[in-house]
Amino acid sequence: MEKLCEASRRDYANPYDLKWPETLDQNQWCFSPELISIYGTDVYDKLSEADKKRLSFYEAVNFFSLNIHGEKPLSEGLAHRLYSKRNISLSPYLHHFLDEENKHMIYFASFCLRYAFKIYPDKKMSIPQEYVAGEEDFLFFVKVLIFEEIVDIFNIRMSRDERLVPIAREINRLHHRDESRHLVFGREIVVSLFKEYKDQWSKETLQKIRIYLAQYLLATWKEYFNPEVYKDLNISDAYDLTDRFFDSPVCRTRRIEISANCISFLLKNGILEKEPSL
Amino acid sequence: MNEQEVKLSLRKWIIEKNGKIQSEDLKPDTPIIEQRIISSLQIMDLILFLEKLRGNAIDVENLKPGVFRTIDIIYSNFFKGNPNGKN
Numbered sequence: 001m002e003k004l005c006e007a008s009r010r011d012y013a014n015p016y017d018l019k020w021p022e023t024l025d026q027n028q029w030c031f032s033p034e035l036i037s038i039y040g041t042d043v044y045d046k047l048s049e050a051d052k053k054r055l056s057f058y059e060a061v062n063f064f065s066l067n068i069h070g071e072k073p074l075s076e077g078l079a080h081r082l083y084s085k086r087n088i089s090l091s092p093y094l095h096h097f098l099d100e101e102n103k104h105m106i107y108f109a110s111f112c113l114r115y116a117f118k119i120y121p122d123k124k125m126s127i128p129q130e131y132v133a134g135e136e137d138f139l140f141f142v143k144v145l146i147f148e149e150i151v152d153i154f155n156i157r158m159s160r161d162e163r164l165v166p167i168a169r170e171i172n173r174l175h176h177r178d179e180s181r182h183l184v185f186g187r188e189i190v191v192s193l194f195k196e197y198k199d200q201w202s203k204e205t206l207q208k209i210r211i212y213l214a215q216y217l218l219a220t221w222k223e224y225f226n227p228e229v230y231k232d233l234n235i236s237d238a239y240d241l242t243d244r245f246f247d248s249p250v251c252r253t254r255r256i257e258i259s260a261n262c263i264s265f266l267l268k269n270g271i272l273e274k275e276p277s278l
Numbered sequence: 279m280n281e282q283e284v285k286l287s288l289r290k291w292i293i294e295k296n297g298k299i300q301s302e303d304l305k306p307d308t309p310i311i312e313q314r315i316i317s318s319l320q321i322m323d324l325i326l327f328l329e330k331l332r333g334n335a336i337d338v339e340n341l342k343p344g345v346f347r348t349i350d351i352i353y354s355n356f357f358k359g360n361p362n363g364k365n
Contacts, residue, residue: 123325127311127318127343212319219319227326228335239330 001093004181008096011177015106018174021167024115027053029163030060035154037062037225040250043241051233058229060168061116063154064108066223067175069122070147071101077140086137093185100178107171120228124219132205134197141193142213142271145186147220149262152179191269198270213266214276221255221278222246252278284331284357288349291327295320306350311343321346328356 024030027050036052036059038044047055078098081087087094112119131139155176159169198206225246230238245251255278266272279287285306293299296315310316316324324346329335336356345355 121338123322123338125318125321125341125343127321129318212317215317215319219322222322227329239326242326 001090001185004093004185005096007181008093008100008178013103013174015103018107018110018167018170020110020114021165024057024165024167026057028165029053029056029161030165030168031056031063032158032161032164035059035157035254037229037251038245039254041245041248043235043245047233055229055233058116058232061112061118062120062224062226062229064112064171065120065122066226067151068105068108068112068119069124069223070151071105072122073126074144074147075101075105077144081137081140090189097182097185100182104175104178107174111167111171120226124223132201134193134200135205135209138190138193138197139209139212141186142190142266143216145183145190146213146217146262146266148179148182148186149265150220150258152176152183153258153261155179187265190271194269194271210272213272217259217263217276218278221259225251279331281353281357285349285353287331288327288352291324292316292349295323304349307348309347310349311346316346318343328352332356 030053033039033052033056036044036056038055044052044055075098078094078101081090082094082098083091109119155172158164159173159176161169164172201209225242227238227242230241235241259278263272263275267275289301289304292304292310292315293301299315304310304315308315311318311321321343325336325338344351346352
């Protein structure tokens, strides 16, 4: 834990130091084309080069928007756990985690509001429910981990992609730098909570958690396919097409490839028993 | 779409998404969230499906789960007198 705290102090960043270009030329890549939600579909292939680049801008806005929506409840959950009896020893690192998530939201929101003048709305909703001992904490940390594992693959690839406008690359680089620590922390705490509680949970509870996590993975991916993005590109029938894109083999193959490390971790540790259907 | 068509489409969608519920068990006033017929993770899908039926986006910022309680309630919240919808 102390090593993670040290690394966070070493990488401490001021989010207001980032140099923002006044305008963003939309005839450049803002998102790696191979990571665009509909890359490889017939609709994508028929787009002109200029429209593909314009789509990459809206995909970047969607990616940053979904990150904001993922990090808001994450920050609430981290703040809620600060100095709780069971988390006193983790709290010094939770402070860094919370601080870094806040900075990420500043980067993402600044990009969206400066260049697109909007953040795509969050369409997820949580419903209050009862939990057995350990379930709520476990689900909180494992959901954070799944969300961040997927995001991090995008961050790593885009931080190295020289085709991208520098500001998009830099945001991805800064995000990845912090996320790599969050993932180390997340993997440790998820395994530790699972080991502690799995034998206390009934078979039914364990089964319910596994089904929920498989559904959560799928729901996480659905956010990457946003009809608002396709509407912004003036693609007609955006809602019908969103379902078609999501179900297309080429998009499914990409989801499986990007989720592979995360799923392998969940399987290796017995958190999932079988490959979830993506 | 008229009221009957909207409610029929909603019924079909809910039955398909749930995968287990029998058609006769899903009434217009069945509490679909409370009875976990639709899960919290499926609400995003439901909102997108409603947007598709309406033909326009839903302002999600202040929505509470209660607006999705039953098929009847969904209809009255998102379609009845919807000035921007195409129903």
